[in-house]
Amino acid sequence: MPIRPLELHPDRLLPADPATRKLARELYRHVADLPIVSPHGHTDPRWFAGNETFGNATDLLLIPDHYVFRMLYSQGIAMEDLGVRNPKADPRAAWRLFADNYFLFRGTPSRMWLDWVFAEAFGISAQLSAETSDLYFDTITEKLATNDFRPRALFDRYGIEAIATTESPLDTLEYHAAIRAENARPGGWQGKVITAYRPDPVVDPEFEGFRDNLAKFSEITGxxxxxxxxxxxxHRQRRRFFADMGATSTDHGHPTPRTADLSPTDAEALFDKVSKRAFTAEDAELFRAQMLTEMAGMSLDDGLVMQIHPGAFRNHNARVFDRFGRDKGADIPSRTEYVANLKPLLDKYGNEPGLSIILFTLDESTYARELAPLAGHYPCLKLGPAWWFHDSPEGMRRFRRMTTETAGFYNTVGFNDDTRAFLSIPARHDVARRIDCGFLAELVMEHRIEDWEAAELARDLTYNLVKKAYRL
Structure with missing residues (x-):
């Protein structure tokens, strides 16, 4: 195949209509270079604590990114050959396999993010293919060995104002402590890296090792x-510790958004069942439901913003889970109901303006029917952005079109990237800014808002709302 140029069109993702595109381009120009606030994600804090080089192209861009290897796996390519949980894999051979199959990503968000990284971060001007595989691997790997491509330098280069990682209550937060020590050192790096409290391993009775996790929880807290x-x-003790280490939010990855408000006696009896491993699937679901309400009460006390990320059937592929563990691209969206499921929690806390709960969904059918009406009424609720499988141009457009009329813009929280792939962060934020500016331009052209309102909204959606929502 011929080597083709890699060119990022300056108007990519903006509306096709010339007049609307012109306005969207102007709106985008004013927000393109605003700082990045990344309030929820899964980057590794040790990157910023140790500031070591990333290694090679495969280590940085292939192995951590389940969006990438899930597509390759779907086409029959073995994860071991890509280097996933296989230290014996040849990084260059894994990269060649990726390059040979890069055509699989045509039309996907991953293709947009990766092309942005290749062109903008590494200055590569030819498309990735079998013919350019070694050029890519050598160029990227050589640059990663330089100081300009260490984690802190990249953090600063792309204007990241703050980034949140995600840790469980069992984490010592040693890397966050090291980052804070570096921040406090005269002349030290000033990047803001905070944690978020993700209690799933000690809240979900069906989480592997739950009973052992409770024992460790006892050991850590006394x-x-x-x-x-x-x-x-x-939980209260560890939440205080996380807050002291910079956390402003909690995160809850439950199968459903079901909540409960049991009496203290019934809650204690239920806990006795799950802690002794004498529970049914319904007991486990009821316990998770009760704990969402308990966590909301704790958030009202300590001020941590509560994020609920429900609706993923985690680790759907049993063989992949057994061989490679969690988060290997086999989580699948499922139907999710919010109105009845959230009612026990909302009956108890929904009218508390001091409580902030951010709702996410993988079930787009709920946007207009359930989520927008809920967030458009309850003071404690906000809508998280299009998430995960919907973190895409069309997903973002659908989110705005289906929620804005009922919830407005100001019951949403801006954008978060929710990624493990560090260099995809600026790429993802750029996509979100372009899509929002295109949507706002359409509203102006339809005379639904004024141009000055669109300019204010573009900045709010890019920067102001996320800082307010996450109390940054």
């Missing part, structure tokens, strides 16, 4: 986490 009161006290 509380008896095999008793209900001790267990709740341990």
């Amino acid at each position: 509380e008896d986490c095999l008793t209900w009161n001790g267990y709740l006290a341990a």
Whole structure:
């Protein structure tokens, strides 16, 4: 095949209509270079603590990115050959396999993000293919060995004002402590990297090792986490510790958004079941439901913003899970109901303006029917952006079209990238800014808002709303 040029069109993703595109281009120009606020994601804090080089192209761009290897796996390519959980894999051979199959990503968000990284971060001007595989691998790997491509330098280059990682209550947060020490050192790096409290390993009775996790929870906190009161006290203690380490939010990845408001006696009896591993699937779901309400109450006390990320059937591929573990591209969206599921929590706390709960969904059918009406009424609720499988140009457009009329813009929280792939962060934020500016331009051209309102909204959607929503 011929080697083709890699060119990023300056008007990519903007509306096709010339007049609307012109206005969208102007709106985008004013927000394109605003700082990036990344309030929820899964980058590794040790990158910023140690500031070591990333290694090679495969280490940085292929192995951490489940968006990439899930597509390749779907075409029969073995994860081991891509280097996933296989230290013996040849990084160059894995990259060649990726390059040979790069055509599979045509039309996908991953293709947009990766092309942005190749062109903007590494200055490569030819498309990735079998013919350019070694050029890519050598160019990227050589640049990653330089100081300009260490994690802190990239953080600063792309104007990241703040980034949140995600850790469980069992994490020591040692890397966050090291980052804070560096921030405090005279002349030290000033990047803001904070944590978020993700209690799933000690909240979900069906999480692997749950009973052992409770024992470790007891060890870390000094509380008896095999008793209900001790267990709740341990959560309060660890939440305080996370807040002291910079956390402004919690995150809850439950199968459903079901909530419950059990009496203290019933809650204690339920905890006794799950802590002794004498529970049914319904008991596990009810316990997770109760814990969402408990966590909302704790958020009202300590001010941490609560994120609920429901509706993923985690680790759907049992063989992949057994061989490679969690987060290997086999999580699948499922139907999700919010109105009845959230009612127990909202009956108790929904009218509290001091509480902030951000709702996400993988079920787009709920946008207009359930989520926008809920967020458009309850003071405590906001809508998280298009997430995961919908973190795409069309997904972002659908989100705006289906929620704005009922929830407005100001019951949403801007954009978050929710990624493990560090260099996709500026690429993803650029996509979100372009899509929002295109949507706003359409509203102006339809005389639904004024041009000055669109300019204010573009900045709010890019920067102001996320800082306010996440209390940054």
